[in-house]
Structure formats: structure tokens, C-alpha cells
Amino acid sequence: MSLDLPSPEPTDEPRIALDPARFEERLQALLALETIGEVRSAIPQVREEWLASERAAEGDEKTLSLPPGFLGQALDQISQALTIERARYYIERLRRLAGEPRTNGVNDIDLNRWKTYADIRTDSLWQIERRDTSGAHTAGYWGNFIPQIPNQMMQRYTRKGGWVLDAFAGSGTSLIEARRLGRNCIGVELQEHVAQGSRERLDRVPNHSSVATEIHTADSSTFDFVAALRRHGQPKADLALLHPPYHDIIKFSDDPHDLSNCESIPSFLDRLGQVVENVSLALEEGGFLVLVIGDKYARGEWHPLGFQAMQVVQQQGFMLKSIVVKNFEETTGKRAQKELWRYRALAGGFFVFKHEYIFVFEKRGQEPQA
Ligand SMILES: C[S@@+](CC[C@H](N)C(=O)[O-])C[C@H]1O[C@@H](n2cnc3c(N)ncnc32)[C@H](O)[C@@H]1O
Structure with a gap:
């Protein structure tokens, strides 16, 4: 016993x-x-x-x-x-x-x-069958992540009252979770109507801990995160969440600044690098950066976008702490297409995506001068 x-x-x-x-x-x-x-x-x-x-x-x-x-x-x-x-x-x-x-x-x-803490995940393989649709969360924004991702990351990498940045805020999933968990969060979203929808959803979330949660309409490769934090008397953030487009798998807008409009994978990775560099300026040394991304399949070829993006973050001096593999939860739409994809996989000699990645990095301090 x-x-x-x-x-x-x-x-x-x-x-x-x-x-x-x-x-x-x-x-x-x-x-x-x-x-x-x-x-x-x-x-x-x-x-x-x-x-x-x-x-x-x-x-x-x-x-x-x-x-x-x-x-x-x-x-x-x-x-x-x-x-x-x-x-x-x-x-x-x-x-x-x-x-x-x-x-x-x-x-x-x-x-x-x-x-x-049975609710805190510590394994690198996440099988999550149902998205949390409670409260103000919406499953209606195509390409949003499940609330469990920002929830787990904030619980692991911030304290109550801590500061979180979300460079691709979309439907505001991270901001809703931040408010629920008593964390401050500054989100940036390129499309004004998407940002506005998120602000409206956020207004419905009780703010028990009186935290700041705001969404700016801007390009996160140039947005001044440091100034946004300073307006709250906060020098740096503890955690940055990056859930970019998975290149052009979903076209989010016609805006040329939209990462989903990059003409090639190298140009996408280049633009992602600019976002990482910009966000890093506002992140505490020893703070954490979480990148959520999946791979891409095009013209018969599997492109390991996840690992390529991981290397982009490492090249900015971040230390890789963990790679979590998460299943795609089965939505009604996907279920209907499942049989078709199975047929295509059998005919085309490939495997159907069932996973995406959550890369966790720590921002390292400056190397000591030689
Ligand atoms: C994968 S979605 C993020 C979804 C978000 N995690 C959620 O749960 O709703 C990517 C988002 O990035 C936005 N986006 C694309 N390029 C951007 C840029 N340069 N700056 C800021 N946002 C951008 C898109 O409009 C889209 O809403």
C-alpha cells in the first residue's frame, strides 16, 4: 500500500x-x-x-x-x-x-x-477531447485555440497579478482566461472587427481580480508592447503567447501585414522572427514564451512548419523548455470530412494531421561579456 x-x-x-x-x-x-x-x-x-x-x-x-x-x-x-x-x-x-x-x-x-493539482498537465502529450466552451468563449472563430492552452500556460508560467502578452489575440481566448485567472493581459490583433468582437466578449467576463485586459488593433511585429506595459506602470511581462497563422492554411484577411498572406514559408518564418524579436523586448529575462503552431501539407509534401518556427524562436536566443504535442479535437466539420481524408491518405501515401505543437521557451539573460 x-x-x-x-x-x-x-x-x-x-x-x-x-x-x-x-x-x-x-x-x-x-x-x-x-x-x-x-x-x-x-x-x-x-x-x-x-x-x-x-x-x-x-x-x-x-x-x-x-x-x-x-x-x-x-x-x-x-x-x-x-x-x-x-x-x-x-x-x-x-x-x-x-x-x-x-x-x-x-x-x-x-x-x-x-x-x-490534478487539473495541471505535466505530460508532453495532450489528448483533449472537448474544448472549454464555458462563459464568454466562442468556438466560432475559425483557427482559435482551445482555452485550456492559455489556461495551463498561465497557471504554470505566471503568478496571480502577473502580466501576459498575446501577439495574435484573435477571438480573445487568452484574454478571457487571463481575466478568469486574475492575470493581466495585453493582446494584439491585426483585424479591427475581430479585435472589437473580442472586446465585447471580454466585457461579459467578471473581473474579480481587477486586472487589466486590453486588445489593440495593430501589427504585432511593430506594436510597442513596452509602451503598452509602461502605461500600467509595468516594465516587462512574464509570459508571451504566440498563436500565429499556420502560414496560409487559413487566410485570416487580405491585409498584407497578415502573416497568413506571406507568399512563401521562408517569408512567413522571417515575419514570425520579427514578431518574436519585437515581443522579446517586452519580456522579462527568465520569462516564458509559448508558441502554438501546426505543420502544413501542400502539393503532396509535409512541411514541418512547427519545427521551423521553433528554430526561429531559438535563433532569437530563447531556450527550449518543452515540446507538447496536442491532438486536434474533433469538431463537427472535421468529423464530416474524416472519411474523405482517410481515403485521401490511403490513396496519397500520407498521414492525416491529428496534432499540433505547443513549444515552451525561456528567455535567457544576456551572455556574460568575454
Ligand atoms: C491562429 S489565429 C489566433 C487565434 C487566437 N489564439 C484565438 O484563440 O482566437 C491568428 C490571428 O493572428 C492575426 N494576425 C495575423 N497577422 C497578424 C499580425 N501581423 N499582427 C497581429 N495579428 C495578426 C489573425 O488575424 C488571426 O486572428
């Missing part, structure tokens, strides 16, 4: 909110019991009380928020202990969850409670 707290599988299960004082009181009462039989008899009432708790509110820092699945397993572990000593050991472990947080300084993940 494992002596550890349970490690639940990654889940999007909403957390529940517990009053830390009441949590401590309950566990102290369990610790005061003298026999394992008494502990086992007391557990159902504790379980009932905890699992009936309200869902944790976004931005609420006063409560202890835990996934109910984790709590259920922790209580099972106590009930199944063979001796009172073992049960007390498990109870003490649970008590430590409500203690002083210990973080890595980059994010707010409390390392003392690391087993309770």
Missing part, C-alpha cells in the same frame, strides 16, 4: 472550497479519536460535509480549494488504514495541505499540495 497522498489522473473537475479553520478542526477531531474503528465511523460524516461544499469561486484566496476526487481518495485512504497510527499519519498529511504555501517563484502552485 502506498504511504503517499493519492495522485489523481489529470482532470478538469471543478474544485470545491473548504473553510481552512473548519478543515483543521475536523482533522483535529479525527486525530483525537482513540481507535481505528472510531475513525472509520467518523469518516462518512466528514466526507458528506466536505463533498457537499460549494464549488470554489474563481479568484477566491480565502478558502482552501481542492478537487473533490482527491479529497474522496484521501478519506478512503484514512478509512482503509489498518492501524490508528497509520490513520493518524494520513490525517497529518492532509492537515499539511492547509499550511503555508511553498512555490517555485514562477507560479502560484503550492508545492506542499502538489498532489492536489
